[in-house]
Amino acid sequence: MEKGKISSLQMAFMMYPTIVATAIIGVPSITAKYAKTDLWLSPIFAALIGYLTVYIAYKLHQLYPKQTVIQFTEKIIGRIPGKIFGFLLLFFYIQNTGLILRGYAEFIVGSFLVRTPISVIMASMVLLCAFIVRGGIEVMGRAAELFVPVFIFPIFILILLLIPDLEFKNIFPVLADGIMPPIKGAIVPGGWFSEFFLIIFLLPFLADMKKGMKSGMKSVFAVMMTLIVVNLTVLFVLGSTTSTKLYPLMNASRYISLADFFEHVESAAMAVWIVGAFVKISVFYYASALGTAQWLNLTDYRPVVWPIGILIVIFSLWSLPSSVDVSRNDVNVFPLQSILMQTIIPLLLLVIAVVRKRNRKGTETS
Amino acid sequence: MRWGAFFCTSVVVVLIILYEWPRMKQNPKKDKMAFLTLLLTGLVLSMFNLPQMSGPTQWIETLFRPFGEFMEK
Numbered sequence: 001m002e003k004g005k006i007s008s009l010q011m012a013f014m015m016y017p018t019i020v021a022t023a024i025i026g027v028p029s030i031t032a033k034y035a036k037t038d039l040w041l042s043p044i045f046a047a048l049i050g051y052l053t054v055y056i057a058y059k060l061h062q063l064y065p066k067q068t069v070i071q072f073t074e075k076i077i078g079r080i081p082g083k084i085f086g087f088l089l090l091f092f093y094i095q096n097t098g099l100i101l102r103g104y105a106e107f108i109v110g111s112f113l114v115r116t117p118i119s120v121i122m123a124s125m126v127l128l129c130a131f132i133v134r135g136g137i138e139v140m141g142r143a144a145e146l147f148v149p150v151f152i153f154p155i156f157i158l159i160l161l162l163i164p165d166l167e168f169k170n171i172f173p174v175l176a177d178g179i180m181p182p183i184k185g186a187i188v189p190g191g192w193f194s195e196f197f198l199i200i201f202l203l204p205f206l207a208d209m210k211k212g213m214k215s216g217m218k219s220v221f222a223v224m225m226t227l228i229v230v231n232l233t234v235l236f237v238l239g240s241t242t243s244t245k246l247y248p249l250m251n252a253s254r255y256i257s258l259a260d261f262f263e264h265v266e267s268a269a270m271a272v273w274i275v276g277a278f279v280k281i282s283v284f285y286y287a288s289a290l291g292t293a294q295w296l297n298l299t300d301y302r303p304v305v306w307p308i309g310i311l312i313v314i315f316s317l318w319s320l321p322s323s324v325d326v327s328r329n330d331v332n333v334f335p336l337q338s339i340l341m342q343t344i345i346p347l348l349l350l351v352i353a354v355v356r357k358r359n360r361k362g363t364e365t366s
Numbered sequence: 367m368r369w370g371a372f373f374c375t376s377v378v379v380v381l382i383i384l385y386e387w388p389r390m391k392q393n394p395k396k397d398k399m400a401f402l403t404l405l406l407t408g409l410v411l412s413m414f415n416l417p418q419m420s421g422p423t424q425w426i427e428t429l430f431r432p433f434g435e436f437m438e439k
Contacts, residue, residue: 091422095422095423095426099423119371187437188437292400292404293400296396296400297396298393298396298397298400299393299394299396299397300390300393300397302389302390303386303390303393303397303398303400303401304400304401304404306382306385306386306405307382307401307404307405307407307408308404310375310378310379310382310404310405310408310409310412311404311407311408311411314408314411314412314416315422315423317416317417318411318416318417318419318421318422318423319416319417319418319419319420319421319422319423319424320417320423321417321418329423329427331434331437332427332430332433332434332437332438333423333426333427333430333433333434335433335437336430336433337426337430
């Protein structure tokens with residue numbers, strides 16, 4: 001079905017914006033709501049879910065190499081339950097691609113292109129992503145390799161330019177209410193870290209499979225460091241008002257004013273952030289399209305790419321009248337749904353698969 | 367019923383069929399069926415007033431209400 005091969009570094013490059021692109025834009029303020037001034041500790045706890053998810057995905061991949069999750073669940077828990085789980089997972093991915101697309105479009109419409117209809121922004125993004133998904137995994141890998149430096153470098157510059165505005169005393173008091181607030185604040189980023197389960201759709205196409213786990217773990221570490229740095233920057237600039245902002249990093253970047261020349265850099269930050277969102281949406285889109293084709297036992301995933309694009313746009317609008325509903329979904333539904341579908345159920349699958357394999361070995365020796 | 371959205375989606379669907387159909391000549395019948403069924407699903411759904419309609423996203427929210435209440439505290 002997919003004949004392309006990518007390197008493990010390309011996989012890490014694809015996964016990094018898949019988590020970071022939306023996590024740096026809205027998550028710091030959600031974390032701040034629960035963790036107050038300790039919001040920089042939350043990514044550390046949340047990253048534990050990321051490490052666990054990568055470990056589970058890699059172990060499942062080792063048991064069933066050359067197959068994605070849609071194919072091997074049927075072997076682990078039987079045909080009918082496997083199909084049901086596959087359907088739920090695909091539904092989760094298509095629905096959440098819609099939600100990510102909506103979040104992206106709300107951000108663009110709310111902050112910059114105020115008078116553009118939201119459907120135009122969503123449709124143009126889906127069009128672009130559909131072309132790259134049709135191109136196959138190799139094209140996506142190379143695009144990620146090209147775009148991720150373009151994405152990381154400006155964030156780095158942004159933080160450097162913010163140095164004159166940093167108020168380091170904002171970090172105090174550290175752990176004033178004990179360890180629980182940062183842990184509760186870690187639930188929402190934990191849902192984002194759970195998205196690392198998407199590597200299970202990429203691992204079968206790695207040219208160097210042995211390095212898969214290592215580069216996945218490196219990617220989790222890079223995401224964790226980025227989130228800590230971003231949360232600290234936001235905290236140092238905005239202080240206790242962080243939780244009241246919708247897009248805190250964007251607000252922080254508006255503070256930049258250097259030598260009366262470097263001003264209004266937030267528009268550059270947006271342009272860069274679109275690159276990240278593009279990689280993110282295309283990875284989700286690819287997983288949905290490939291998964292659907294495997295679930296229906298098709299010979300190729302390319303015919304379903306365009307129809308799924310339409311479904312993604314439909315899911316980005318369905319029962320979400322305003323941007324308030326989108327952000328409420330991100331807090332009240334997404335973290336549990338994401339951790340359940342991408343960490344807890346795969347963990348159960350892994351346990352069942354290991355037990356079954358051990359039993360089979362037991363009967364063979366006796 | 368939103369005719370504007372439905373009309374736009376119909377145009378998009380026709381464009382997709384025109385673009386994709388010649389490329390999947392050799393593919394088995396099952397691929398073509400899946401392609402057309404998914405397109406039809408999208409077309410039918412685009413007829414409704416989606417943002418105000420209750421759908422899967424809302425059902426899942428109802429299902430996860432205890433978690434939502436925990437997060438609101």
